[in-house]
Amino acid sequence: MTADDRELLARYGELTTRAHADPLMPDNIRDLVLALGWSALRGSRLDNPWSSVSDLLNISATEIAQLVAADAPRYELDWTTVPSSCQAPAAPPGKPCGTNTVHVFIERDQLTGRAELRGYCNRPGCLDQAVPHPPEDAIQLVPNRGGILPTYFAWNWEAQYGHATAHAGNPGWRPPVHGLSAAEWPETPGHTRPKPFRKLPLAPAGVLLPTVSETT
Incomplete structure (x- = not known):
């Protein structure tokens, strides 16, 4: 050899x-x-x-x-983590609303480079808590x-x-x-x-x- x-x-x-x-x-x-x-x-x-x-x-x-x-x-998002109940804060403070999820938002975190699925119901006060969708290129997620x-x-x-x-x-x-x-x-x-x-x-x-x- x-x-x-x-x-x-x-x-x-x-x-x-x-x-x-x-x-x-x-x-x-x-x-x-x-x-x-x-x-x-x-x-x-x-x-x-x-x-x-x-x-x-x-x-x-x-x-x-x-x-x-x-x-x-x-x-790739993990779609198995879609919340089943609304996560908007409600009274008493610190507790989520808990109503069934109707709308699902993707929230991107610049600090962690990750995205999270957040669920909200139809109540206007809850939807107001949703983070607006930024342009996809605005926050670059880590693969x-x-x-x-x-x-x-x-x-x-x-x-x-x-x-x-x-x-x-x-x-x-x-x-x-x-x-x-x-x-x-x-x-x-x-x-x-x-x-x-x-x-x-x-x-x-x-x-x-x-x-x-x-x-x-």
């Missing part, structure tokens, strides 16, 4: 250890990370790593695009989904995500102001930021993921 082979195996071992220890990484994204890592370390990055990933995982370009789109950095792939690989991820999300039916995806890698995002309540990783380089920036329309 050559010195280069030993270095390759050491780097891949480092990658697999981190990938399996990362609690934020979904299993399907872990498979993609390991396949991309093997492709990069074997030199397939000089051509098109997506072709290598397709062979290693035995999946189509469309399936790869779906995985990449699923890892696009974004903020709580995706951002795994840029943590491990140096590549043109903004273009890759944009390409994949457009073909997955979400042409409106935009890169967050907080960065693409989850390791770069500010710490927020309930979110564990992954540790930085010595990134592996992938293909030249011009190589984009082929989609079903381009491979049929």
Whole structure:
């Protein structure tokens, strides 16, 4: 075994250890990370790593695009937390109104980078307590989904995500102001930021993921 082979195996071992220890990484994204890592370390990055990933995982370009789109950095609300009763203050002070929720508002918190669902009833006095909806761009929420792939690989991820999300039916995806890698995002309540990783380089920036329309 050559010195280069030993270095390759050491780097891949480092990658697999981190990938399996990362609690934020979904299993399907872990498979993609390991396949991309093997492709990069074997030199397939000089051509098109997506072709290598397709062979290693035995999946189509469309399936790869779906995985990449699923890892696009974004903020997702937890709609299971919609309040069932009105949260506007009522008499006595400090207690919520408690009437059934009719209107649900999304309140964005600039300090925490998080959003919260707030419920209000139809009473004018309660609705007056609702925080007006600011423009979506006024408060930049810290992403709580995706951002795994840029943590491990140096590549043109903004273009890759944009390409994949457009073909997955979400042409409106935009890169967050907080960065693409989850390791770069500010710490927020309930979110564990992954540790930085010595990134592996992938293909030249011009190589984009082929989609079903381009491979049929």
